[in-house]
Amino acid sequence: MRTYRNPVIGGFHPDPSVCRVGEDYYLVCSSFEYFPGVPIFHSRDLVHWRQIGNVLDRPSQLHLPPGTLASGGIFAPTIRHHDGLFYMITTNVSDDRGHFLVTAERPEGPWSDPVWIDLPRVDPSLAWDEEGHCWLTTSGPRLARIDPASGEVLEGPVDIWAGTGGKYPEAPHLFQTGGWWYLLLSEGGTERGHAVSIARARSPRGPFEPGPVNPILTHRGTSRPIQSTGHADLVCAPDGTWWMILLGARPRGYSPEFQVLGRETFLVPVEWVDGWPVVGPVEERHPAPAAWHPLPPPPVRDDFDAPVPAPCWISVRCRPDDSWSLTERPGRLTLHATGPTLDRPGHTFFGRRQQHHDCRVSARLDPDPGRAGLSVRLDEAHHYDIEVSGGEVSLIARIGPLRQVVARRPVAPGPLTLTVHCRTADPLPPSVTSAAEAGAGPVGVGARGPDTIAFSADGVLLAELDGRYLSTEVATGFTGRVIGMYVTEGSAAFDWFDYEGTDDEPV
Numbered sequence: 389m390r391t392y393r394n395p396v397i398g399g400f401h402p403d404p405s406v407c408r409v410g411e412d413y414y415l416v417c418s419s420f421e422y423f424p425g426v427p428i429f430h431s432r433d434l435v436h437w438r439q440i441g442n443v444l445d446r447p448s449q450l451h452l453p454p455g456t457l458a459s460g461g462i463f464a465p466t467i468r469h470h471d472g473l474f475y476m477i478t479t480n481v482s483d484d485r486g487h488f489l490v491t492a493e494r495p496e497g498p499w500s501d502p503v504w505i506d507l508p509r510v511d512p513s514l515a516w517d518e519e520g521h522c523w524l525t526t527s528g529p530r531l532a533r534i535d536p537a538s539g540e541v542l543e544g545p546v547d548i549w550a551g552t553g554g555k556y557p558e559a560p561h562l563f564q565t566g567g568w569w570y571l572l573l574s575e576g577g578t579e580r581g582h583a584v585s586i587a588r589a590r591s592p593r594g595p596f597e598p599g600p601v602n603p604i605l606t607h608r609g610t611s612r613p614i615q616s617t618g619h620a621d622l623v624c625a626p627d628g629t630w631w632m633i634l635l636g637a638r639p640r641g642y643s644p645e646f647q648v649l650g651r652e653t654f655l656v657p658v659e660w661v662d663g664w665p666v667v668g669p670v671e672e673r674h675p676a677p678a679a680w681h682p683l684p685p686p687p688v689r690d691d692f693d694a695p696v697p698a699p700c701w702i703s704v705r706c707r708p709d710d711s712w713s714l715t716e717r718p719g720r721l722t723l724h725a726t727g728p729t730l731d732r733p734g735h736t737f738f739g740r741r742q743q744h745h746d747c748r749v750s751a752r753l754d755p756d757p758g759r760a761g762l763s764v765r766l767d768e769a770h771h772y773d774i775e776v777s778g779g780e781v782s783l784i785a786r787i788g789p790l791r792q793v794v795a796r797r798p799v800a801p802g803p804l805t806l807t808v809h810c811r812t813a814d815p816l817p818p819s820v821t822s823a824a825e826a827g828a829g830p831v832g833v834g835a836r837g838p839d840t841i842a843f844s845a846d847g848v849l850l851a852e853l854d855g856r857y858l859s860t861e862v863a864t865g866f867t868g869r870v871i872g873m874y875v876t877e878g879s880a881a882f883d884w885f886d887y888e889g890t891d892d893e894p895v
């Protein structure tokens with residue numbers, strides 16, 4: 389039997405939302421303080437996803453002021469298709485105008501400028517009834533009727549079913565099927581207590597009756613390798629099968645576990661029993677959907693030969709036009725400094741999400757004669773940087789309030805290849821029932837180095853650091869690791885950038 393591998397989109401891709409148009413699926417995720425925002429993916433089978441763009445790709449759609457905190461900005465989006473138009477609705481929590489929606493005829497864009505909806509809370513979602521009414525739900529959860537063309541609130545907001553008592557009832561989505569309106573809801577918080585619950589009513593206004601078994605999905609308190617499962621969306625395939633797309637995390641180590649890739653996107657089949665969805669647990673492998681459309685593996689190297697940056701590239705808060713160029717030196721990405729340090733917003737950075745526990749990243753650069761390098765970042769206060777300047781290559785570690793140059797050595801003038809190799813130890817085998825039983829070498833603080841990040845220049849190792857300081861447990865926040873090129877003084881030209889994930893089994 390054919391199976392597929394979870395996660396279906398690895399790395400920092402949380403709060404997924406999905407819709408289907410014919411045989412095509414589209415999926416969006418949160419993007420927080422990064423620009424462009426809201427990555428959008430396409431698939432024909434729910435398993436193989438290709439990023440086709442970013443919904444918010446210009447300042448008129450996405451303004452993240454310099455004061456935008458890490459993990460501020462763009463929270464959970466919802467994507468829907470109605471009456472020939474795609475809708476993406478989300479919240480910019482660093483802007484006080486509330487939620488906004490944008491529309492497009494084609495999912496690749498262009499997407500419209502925002503229509504603002506002056507309602508509080510987060511996690512907006514949209515659903516339409518037979519009369520053409522547009523229903524907006526937010527965390528709480530709350531229900532309002534809106535005019536999606538103007539953003540005007542026409543009815544409500546009113547509180548609706550708030551789940552089974554878990555904290556943060558959020559990520560509500562309404563679905564109409566079999567004569568019922570189902571309200572899918574996440575509760576328990578986005579960490580290890582995360583859960584998905586369900587209720588239904590004859591009308592979106594309620595009253596909602598909880599399902600016979602709630603939550604319908606949670607991994608809390610289990611030793612399953614996939615944790616924090618929640619923030620779910622549902623989709624029905626052309627063959628009538630139902631699927632849930634949701635976020636989860638893959639913690640490693642023990643006491644406490646730690647996660648470096650952030651919250652990722654998972655897929656799990658759904659059965660309907662007596663009019664209620666039954667789902668989970670989320671396994672690393674499930675039987676595949678009927679449709680199967682594999683994609684070629686993504687290229688390891690970006691040669692910077694294309695006229696526009698590939699959609700995977702993200703910058704922090706903004707990407708001023710005069711801070712980068714693909715044409716100044718053809719075949720190279722030229723970056724110009726906009727700020728003197730990675731420790732504060734305002735710097736020039738082009739990065740991509742770390743999507744594998746084991747990956748190798750390299751870039752060839754000519755610092756020319758600025759200060760430039762490669763950074764592995766969680767936020768301004770948690771990053772490791774290998775950088776070239778003034779005839780030296782150095783490795784800088786910023787962990788909370790501490791900043792230290794941990795290694796340096798001279799280098800010859802001219803282009804240089806910088807390499808970052810991230811390795812996270814495998815999770816404990818499922819047979820292990822306690823940390824002491826792990827048997828994976830000596831137990832005790834510092835006894836194992838389950839996460840390492842090695843930095844080299846022109847193939848010569850500069851130093852290897854403990855990667856756990858660049859984890860959600862240390863840095864906190866909603867994102868995951870991003871690895872990228874930066875310039876903090878002068879300019880630098882990057883000839884190519886390689887990203888190779890090496891811990892993946894075949895899909």
Ligand code: 6LW
Nearest residue numbers: 463464558559578619866
């Ligand atoms: C999001 C909330 C959540 O708004 O985390 O997991 C928040 N769920 O629904 C940020 O991603």
